[in-house]
Amino acid sequence: MTTSTAPQRPSLHSPADADKLPSDSPPARPGGRYSRLPELAGRGFIPLGLFARLPLAMLTVGTLTLVTSVSSSYAAGGTSAGAVGIGSAIGAPVLGALADRFGQRPVLVVSAILNALAVLALIATAYVVPGAEGSAAPLLAAAFIAGVSCPQVGPLARVRWMALTSAGNRKGAGKDLDTALSYESTADELTFVLGPALVGILASLIAPWLPLALAAALTITLVPAFAVHRTHLSVPRRVVQPTAVQPRTDPTAVQRSAVRSGTPRAGLAPFAAVALPVLAMVCMGSFFGSIQAALSSFSAAFATSEVAGLLYAVMGLSSAAAAISVAYWPARFTPAARWLAGAAAMAGLSTLLLLPGDGWAMVLVLLVLGLPVGPVMVTVFAIGGIVAPAGRLGTVMTALASGIVAGTALGSSVAGQLAEASGYSAAFLVPVAAAAALFVLGAAAAVVVRRSQPN
Numbered sequence: 001m002t003t004s005t006a007p008q009r010p011s012l013h014s015p016a017d018a019d020k021l022p023s024d025s026p027p028a029r030p031g032g033r034y035s036r037l038p039e040l041a042g043r044g045f046i047p048l049g050l051f052a053r054l055p056l057a058m059l060t061v062g063t064l065t066l067v068t069s070v071s072s073s074y075a076a077g078g079t080s081a082g083a084v085g086i087g088s089a090i091g092a093p094v095l096g097a098l099a100d101r102f103g104q105r106p107v108l109v110v111s112a113i114l115n116a117l118a119v120l121a122l123i124a125t126a127y128v129v130p131g132a133e134g135s136a137a138p139l140l141a142a143a144f145i146a147g148v149s150c151p152q153v154g155p156l157a158r159v160r161w162m163a164l165t166s167a168g169n170r171k172g173a174g175k176d177l178d179t180a181l182s183y184e185s186t187a188d189e190l191t192f193v194l195g196p197a198l199v200g201i202l203a204s205l206i207a208p209w210l211p212l213a214l215a216a217a218l219t220i221t222l223v224p225a226f227a228v229h230r231t232h233l234s235v236p237r238r239v240v241q242p243t244a245v246q247p248r249t250d251p252t253a254v255q256r257s258a259v260r261s262g263t264p265r266a267g268l269a270p271f272a273a274v275a276l277p278v279l280a281m282v283c284m285g286s287f288f289g290s291i292q293a294a295l296s297s298f299s300a301a302f303a304t305s306e307v308a309g310l311l312y313a314v315m316g317l318s319s320a321a322a323a324i325s326v327a328y329w330p331a332r333f334t335p336a337a338r339w340l341a342g343a344a345a346m347a348g349l350s351t352l353l354l355l356p357g358d359g360w361a362m363v364l365v366l367l368v369l370g371l372p373v374g375p376v377m378v379t380v381f382a383i384g385g386i387v388a389p390a391g392r393l394g395t396v397m398t399a400l401a402s403g404i405v406a407g408t409a410l411g412s413s414v415a416g417q418l419a420e421a422s423g424y425s426a427a428f429l430v431p432v433a434a435a436a437a438l439f440v441l442g443a444a445a446a447v448v449v450r451r452s453q454p455n
Contacts, residue, residue, distance in 0.1 A: 033179040033327050040164045040176065041231050048229060050187050052222040053153040055115075055215035057188075057195025060084050060408055061292055061309055062211040063122065063143055065199055068296060069208040070126050076136075078293045078416020083140045085289065085409020087147025089402040095152050096398025104156050104235060104394070108227035114149040116220040122146050123209045147405070151223045155397035158184050162385060162393060163234040181385070182327040185378040189320035196292070196316070200309030235394075273387035274396055276445050277380045278403045280339075283438040284377065285407020287346070290415035290430035291315070291353070292408075295362075297419035297427060302359055314363050315370035323374025336446035338379045343439035345372035350435050353428040376438070383445060407434070 037046060060081045068077030099107045122142040161180035199211040295308035329338075349369045356362040381400060388396035411434060415427040 033175065034183065034324075036176050037180060037183060040180075041160070042229075045229055045231055046183075048222065048226050049153060049157045050191065051218065052151075052226040053157075053187070054191045054195055054198075055119075055219045055223075056088075056150055056153070057191040058199055058211050058215040059088075059119070059146060059150060060289070060405070060412070061196045061312070062199045062203075062215060063146075064292060064296065064412060065203045065309065066123070066126050066208045066212060067139070069203065073420070074293065074297055074416045075420045077296065078412040078419075080139060080143045081289070081293075081416075082409035082413035083143035084147040084150075085285070085405045085407075085412065087144040088150050089147075089406030089409065091148035091150065092152050092155070092398040092402030092405065093395055096155060096394040096396070097392075099152075099156055099159075099398075100392060100394040104159075104232045105227045108151050108153070108156070109224050111149050111151045112219050112223035112227070115146060115151060115223075116216040118142065118146040118149050119212050119216040119219070123212050127209070151219065152398045152401055153223060153226055154184065154188055155401040156394060157187075157226075158381065158385075158397050159235055159393045160231045163236070164231065178382075179327040181382055182324055182378050185326075185374055185381060186320045186324040188377065189316050189323055189374055192288075192316050194313075196309035197313040198309075200307060200313070203309070204307065273448055274384070274389075274399070276441055276448055277384040277387070278399050280380045280438055280441045280445070281400045281403030282407040282410070283434045283441060284373075284380070285404035285409070286411035286414075286434040287350070287373075287407070287431045287438070288404070289408035289411030289413075290427065290434065291411075293412045293415035294353070294419055294424050294427035294430070296416075297424035298356075298362065299359070301424070307359075311359065311362055311366060315366040315373070318367050318370030319374040319377075321374070322371045323378050326375050326378045329375075335379045335383055336442070338375055339383070339442035339445055340439065342372040342376035342379065343435060343442045346376065347432065347435035347439055350428075350432045353431065354425055383448075387448070 063084050064077045064081040066077075067080040068074055071077065095107055095111055122139075125139045125142045128138075158181065161184065162177065165177040165180060198214065202210040202214065292308065292312055295311050299307040299311060326338075346369070349365075349372070352365045352369065353362075356365055381397070384396055384400045385393065411430055415430045418430065419427040
């Protein structure tokens with residue numbers, strides 16, 4: 001059984017298109033490596049893909065903030081945010097598999113409509129009977145449905161970049177893909193800076209329901225626009241056909257094109273190979289979610305819990321700056337080495353979260369702590385692309401994203417319970433443990449990557 005890939009659609013390369021995609025051109029000189037990205041996808045794709053993923057960044061922390069504010073319970077806020085995460089963790093791979101099978105456009109449009117309705121229902125449910133025990137079940141159900149239906153813009157954008165950079169087997173495609181993946185991780189970080197910041201500003205200055213209402217409005221407008229952007233034509237639908245095994249190519253070419261083709265090397269069990277980066281993203285999400293919940297408790301000690309979004313955004317700033325630099329890192333600093341070094345730094349630096357006693361000290365700690373986070377994100381997504389079975393890039397990319405969200409749910413719930421029972425210091429132990437687990441998974445991933453290398 002092998003995978004047959006449909007040919008690229010010619011409409012992407014039509015001369016009439018104002019943003020014509022070049023098939024074989026050298027890297028652009030004036031703007032460095034990142035100037036290649038608008039040439040590949042068109043100028044409008046980058047801002048559209050950036051802001052279309054913003055609602056996802058607002059959903060978890062927005063739910064945490066809304067429910068905590070209405071119920072005056074950190075545990076209730078963390079549990080509701082956890083329901084969003086669990087729903088997204090379940091729904092994301094399903095949406096990715098559907099996109100692999102039916103194409104990205106219809107899947108994104110339908111999920112955008114359903115998600116906007118679900119988020120509005122979540123807001124309404126939170127205010128129906130504030131603080132009443134009977135409102136817990138419908139509130140958690142609304143949060144879960146909002147998570148299940150959340151459009152997976154970031155992972156599906158990565159699938160488009162993989163297709164665009166591999167079109168025509170252009171020279172320098174590997175560098176273009178490295179740059180695109182670095183940009184995507186930076187875009188994720190930027191939205192996870194803007195998202196919590198918007199939640200913090202709007203919730204503290206106007207009303208705690210407004211961030212989620214804005215998220216619904218952005219979803220129903222920007223996600224369909226992303227769905228119909230012409231780059232979706234670059235991703236062929238892949239169907240499994242009973243054909244003879246195709247002849248092998250040169251081993252060095254196999255290694256070079258691993259991420260672009262999404263084909264796992266012989267000798268690796270595909271499930272086990274994919275499971276490692278997915279579990280790593282669960283740890284990464286636990287790191288994020290526990291810090292969010294712990295910061296809600298920490299900020300309440302000197303201001304209000306809504307300020308947590310602003311504090312959390314500080315970590316995203318340094319993380320985004322570090323992620324965008326990965327495109328310029330030397331090739332000898334391998335993905336396995338980047339993973340190990342970054343996870344070790346995260347584990348060590350996260351212990352500093354236990355020290356601050358005021359907001360400004362916490363800002364400094366979060367700024368430093370964010371530095372290794374972005375490079376680890378870039379690395380894990382890259383390795384996920386390497387081990388993805390052919391024809392399942394959308395499924396694997398969304399599974400990685402769902403791992404982050406599932407981990408965020410887990411971290412928010414555990415840290416929220418600890419914060420309520422023992423204070424924010426106990427809650428800050430959760431990100432330390434998550435970073436340590438990420439390092440252990442990195443050691444296992446180093447073995448996987450080594451075995452995937454051609455002899």
